[in-house]
Amino acid sequence: MSTPPSALEKRIHDKPTGEITVKFEDVSIAFEDKVVLDRISFELVHGETKAIFGVAGSGKSTLLKLALGLLRPDSGRIFVLGEEVTAMTEDQLFELRRRVGIVFQESALFDSLTVRENVAFRLYEEGKVSEEEIDERVREALSFVELEHTVDLYPSELSGGMRRRVSIARTIITHPEVLLYDSPTGGLDPVTSNTIIELVVKQRDMYKISALLVTHRLQDAFTMATHYFDRAENKMTPLPPHARTEVPFSFLILRDAHIIFDGDLQEIRETRDEYIREYIS
């Protein structure tokens, strides 16, 4: 028996696939004398989740901050949802950022606000939403991450995994078209990591959200590439071996400020690059 789509699902805008959601064109950035990204170019297609790998300090988190306009590149152009981020002023970026969500590495919840106030932050800022609607949407977002009971708690009263999930709820409450995850499973135990990965897969498969996901954990990426979200069972389920290339999931590997791999599960398994083979082994 299939579960009927929720109000949240209905509101999700489903675009035809193939449209470019995020595009980096020859983007370079250096901090003081250290070149972090050097002429990086890649594209993220609508509905796709792209996992970004690289050793610590290889510019993974920088890449996400560039996509959101939180940092400015030294050269190159970045497009998000058809808008040229690199040519926009900070005020114009505030508008665009309402359509893009980011989950920070350390959650970055506002510690002086309750879970409810954190999750509803954007709605309060928009100022046009009634208290009843805010309550309903907070409940909906928290139920998506299965944390309805934490609504009146403060971030300091939550575990690391719960904070990460509240951060996801805060990000999805306004139904962004693109999601950026910065090491969402970093520092978490395997069980909690799996819960977070399941939420990412749920976003990808149920709502066709485009996502860039920075991670150190290769096993998380392989889980996402080999599983889909089964709505009837309400859980992440392994894909049959013949269908493993059907989920919109790809890998991007950074090394020495360059992209050394950008492809899907099949391609990464068949690569002859020694560094990548060693990386995934």
Add this chain to the structure above:
Amino acid sequence: MDIELISPSDWLKQQIKSVQDYTLIAVRSITNLFTAPRYLADTTQQADLIGWGSLPIIALTGFFTGAALAQNSGSTLQRFGSVTLIGQLVSLGMVRELGPVITGLMVAGRNASGMASELGSMVVTEQIDAMRALGTDPMRKLVTPRVVSTVTMLFFLTIIADALGLAGGGVASSLFFGVDSHQYWSTAWQILVFQDVFMGLAKPVLFGFIIATVGCYYGITARGGTQGVGRATTQAVVASSILIITVDFFVTRLSMTLFGQ
């Protein structure tokens, strides 16, 4: 720990950049007032924190500063047989100088540090980035409300400090020098002219602006984890206190040049 040496030109560049960043924050904190969105609730919350929260320390320091001023000036005036002028000295000293400066320094110690540590913690835990990512301008939501509320509250806190300083002076002159209370208050009141009150009330406006912008600047530019936040907090108090004393000198000089006293 290695000590990193920095070339003079790099040091100079850093200083110029700091001045540029501070100027940008200071200018934007004002220009934000003329366009939406405005955060009235945040401004009120900050006003409560700064105004009501600072009231006990301002009341105490104001009262005892006035009392100490009366004792010092009283003992000098007694030598010349002019102890009845004590009200005038306390009044001019408190309204023109000590009221604004003492209030400014106390609020700087309490609130510039608070702003630097609060905003600094938000920076190092990526809360400021999160706010920007959620489509909210931290300058509008965090800096402008703090500047507006500090300027407003410091103005009123200074008036309270002046009044309590005069009261403290009155108590001290009556207790230690036997000055008649009515005489004290009438001389204290009569000596004040427009330029004294103007100078005394222009200063807290400038000091409030200094406290909030310096506190926010050091908070927003904090780097290097909890140690960086601690450093920012100390720097905010030191810089705002020095600026208050320096600006006080120039405002006094300017006022005397303009009004001739």
